Amino acid sequence: MKRLHLFAVSLVLVSSGAWAWGPSTHAYVSSCVTDGYNLDVLFGAMLPDCCQIIRDxxxxxxxxxxxxxKEFDLLAPSALATGFKTHNGEWGADLYAHQIFSSTPMDIYSVQVIHQLMEEFDVDASTGENVLEMCVDVxxxxxxxxxxxxxxxxxANASGAEHEQAMVDAYAAELATRSGLTQQETEEDIRNAVRGFKSLVIAFGEQLQLSEAEIHEQIPPLLAIYLQCDEATAATYYQRGxxxxxxxxxxxxxICGLIQLEMPNAQEGEDTWEGEYEGEGEGEPEVKVVDFCEAFQQVYENPLLQSLDPEFAAFVELLNPATAxxxxxxxxDTSSGMSIMVTGNGMLDSANELGLLGHLLNHPEPFHSGIRSTVIGRDEALTAWLANLAQLNRDIGPMASVLASAVPGLQKVLAGFLTLGDGEFSVTSAPTPEDPDAPIIxxxxxSFGLVAALFATLDGMIAEELGSGFANPNLRKEDYVTLAPFLPDSDADGDGFSNKDEYDYFTPDICDGDGTKRHKGNDLTALYTAAAxxxxxxxxxxxxCSDCTNPHGGLYEAGEDACLxxxxxxxxGTPFDWAKAGSGPLFGDRYEGVDCYNLRIYNLTEADSGTYVCTYGNEADTYNVRITVAESLPVASRTGQAWLLFAVLVAATTFALRVRKPAKLNQD
Structure with missing residues (x-):
């Protein structure tokens, strides 16, 4: 399982002292040498250790x-190359980091601290160096x-294709000559190494943004995995370090001063770099709880997953958001070659089945977004989502924080499936530390069956590589809050049609579309998540929607049409939604304008009596109007209305004549 080893070790690399001086320390030295914070310089100072990504x-x-x-000068001159040089093992930062392994080590800081750790804990030089470098990075x-x-x-985010090409141009040919590979093979490996390293630095940067308490809490379990010792021992090493x-x-x-003597013209400034800067822009970015299209895409394209064993590569391929x-x-079944069969349930996952959950979660004011869910509210869904993410991280264990950064999107995909919560699984065979070559069957x-099976089958392999696997490899459905209304055979909006019925009738959402939510309408152009x-x-x-005359509440006769x-x-574009108090949404051919400012109710019956409520406007205001429907209106009522109208007309006519008559007399 060498390629799984690549992935497992890569996760630990980002959170351990696996590099001579850690990435944080190398970046600091480069900023000190150049007297600035050029992003290319900072990334270049960390980049020489991308060789750690090649594990197979x-x-x-x-x-x-x-x-x-050692041959850092092969990299073409650039800000990236400037940072790259500060790292080297000839006269750069690594010279001082690795002195403990020199045949005649200098009596410098790193050597003194490592010797202190060796003496206090009876550990070898490698363990002492790893603890030192982890602690200096912190x-x-x-x-x-x-x-x-x-x-x-x-x-790391600012690094892109230009940096990859610079590394390929500098090293692909010579690496092919020395390693016996083709240049095409080494070029691919270098590109994957740069991309994988970039992902790890992004993960590391996110870890360093945690609070001090969180950092001190999370490092010992990870250090224990890397050093292959128990967590209590790792915590003791870390605290002393x-x-x-x-x-x-x-x-x-x-050290910076000594390197500056070798690079007297190394100042690179602070404001030039390749790629995109994640600083302030025009306006605030849209904040979403979860974008499943993005999550699937992140996993599908993750460079750390590109070189996995065939069985895992096949699974990653299934995460293509366009087809998943x-x-x-x-x-x-991997007992005789790779065999993986996934039939699916007929609904594309990322934009539709999980997208339905995401659509509700991403709209804090559902009413304004055309959402009229009557089965589950947004607050309930959000509470379940957050609880399931937290439970998933507990089941993963100490590696959860690293996994979230090194493979962004994966936990969201898994939590999404766990929230749907259907299904079961069985494992006939899986690798274990005792039998690492056992096939996966x-x-x-x-959804739950898929994720639970992954945990159960991967646990042994991860334990083989890292010394321990998941905190809880045997997932329990009762530990998660499942939301059955989002399953295909359920009815998320309570309109009497299953989610699968609406998926088959309306237009499925797609991940590579423009994301525009079209105006609601009952035709094949309506998008599934909006309709469901x-x-x-x-x-x-x-x-x-149509206008009606003489709108009013009050008394109606059976058989009449009401206009409210x-x-x-x-x-x-103002949203409206009519319902009847105590009965809920209005359905059927007798109602017209249920999402308009005026409502018609045709062919009234006495059962239509009651209070009608319209929720409307940006503040989701409500308007209440009551009607009473009688089998027939009382005669007195009709006569009274007629006499009242006659009296008003007579009074108006008399008043007009009295006003006009004096004018005629004056003319005579």
């Missing part, structure tokens, strides 16, 4: 490491603050 070919990884740390965050993590993340490195800054300043339909029946169905959360939009419904209207003037 030790020969290639060794030669790539030699090239990036010291950068403790001294500078969480903005340091933000800056490292920005530096933090104490011993509290005075590291003078040593780093000394994973939660029907599934069967996996698993089958099951549904609006009981006014269904395959057999037909609603219209919300008073006032309204801007185009």
């Amino acid at each position: 070919n030790p020969t290639e990884a060794y030669h790539f490491n030699q090239l990036t740390h 010291q950068m965050r403790l001294i500078i603050g969480p903005e340091w993590g933000m800056l490292l993340k920005q530096a 933090i104490e011993l490195t509290a005075d590291v800054m003078p040593e780093l300043e000394r 339909d994973l939660n029907g029946d599934f069967y996996v 698993a089958s099951g169905s549904g 959360l609006n009981y006014r939009v269904c395959p057999d419904c037909d609603w219209y 209207r919300v008073p006032g003037a309204f801007a185009e």
Whole structure:
């Protein structure tokens, strides 16, 4: 399982002292040497250790490491190359980080601290160096603050195709010669290494933005995994390492001064870089609870997952957001080659089945977005979503925070399926630390079944590579809040049509579309997620808006048509929704204008008597109007109305004659 080893070790690399000086320390040294915070320089200072990403070919990884740390001048001059040089093992930062392994080590800070750790805990030099480097990296965050993590993340995000090409141009040919591979193979490996390293630095930057308490809490479990020791021992090493490195800054300043002697013209400024800066822009970005299209895409394109074993690569391929339909029946068997069968349930996951949940979660004011869900409210759905994310992280264990950053989107995809919550699974065979070559044989169905099967089958392999697996590899459905109304055979909006009925009738949402939500209407152009959360939009419904005369509440005779209207003037696009108090939404051919400012009720019956409520406007105001329907109106009532009208007409005529008559007399 060498390629799984690549992925598992990569997750630990981001949170351990696996590099000579950690990325945080290398970035700080480069900023000190250049007297600035150029993002290309910062990323370049960390980049030589991208060789760590190549885990399935030790020969290639060794030669790539030699090239990036000793033949750094092969990289074409640039801000990236400036940062790259500060890292080197000849006269750069690594010279001072690795002194403990020199045949005649200098008596410098790093050597002294490592010796102290070796003596106190009876550990070897490698363990002492790993603890030192982890703790110095954390010291950068403790001294500078969480903005340091933000800056490292920005530096990684700013890296793109130009940096990849620079590394390929510098090293692909020579790496092919030394490792016996083709140049095409080394070019692909270098690109994947740069991309994977970028993902890890982004993850690391996010970790450094945590509070000090969170950092101190999360590091010991990760350090234990890396050092292959128990968590209590790792915590002891870490606490002592933090104490011993509290005075590291003078040593780093000394190292910066020595490197500046080798790079006297290294100042690069602070405001030039490749790519996008994640600083302030025009306006605030839209905040969404979850975008499942984005989450699937992030996992599908993640560089750390590109070189997994065939069985895992096949699963990742199924996460293509344009085609993903994973939660029907599934069967996996690797006993004689790779065999994975996923039939799906007939609904595309990312934009539709999970997209239905996302559509509700992403609209804090559902009414204004055309959502008329009568089955589950947005607050209830949000509470379930947050609870399930938290439970998933507990089941993953110490690696959860790293996984969230190194493979963004994965936990959201898994939590989405767990929230749907249907299905079961069984595992006939799976690798274990005792039998790492055992085949994977698993089958099951549904959303919960899929995720639970993944946990059960991957746990042994992760434990083999890292010493421990998931905190809880045996997921329990009762630990999660499942929302059955979002399943295909359920009815999320309560209009009498299942979600699958509406999916088959209306236009499925797509991830690569413009995301425009079209005006609700009962035709094939209506988008599925808009229709399935609006009981006014269904395959057999037909609603219209039209004006009506003499709108009023009060008394009506059976057989008449009622006309009710919300008073006032309204801007185009103002939402309206009529319902009957105590009965709920209005359905059927007798109602016209249920989502308009005026409502017609045709052919009234006595059962129509009651209070009608219209929810409307940006503030979701309500207007109440009561009608009473009688089998026939009393004669006195009709006569009284007629005499009242006659009296008004007579009074008006008499008044007019009295006003006009004197004028005629004066003319005589």
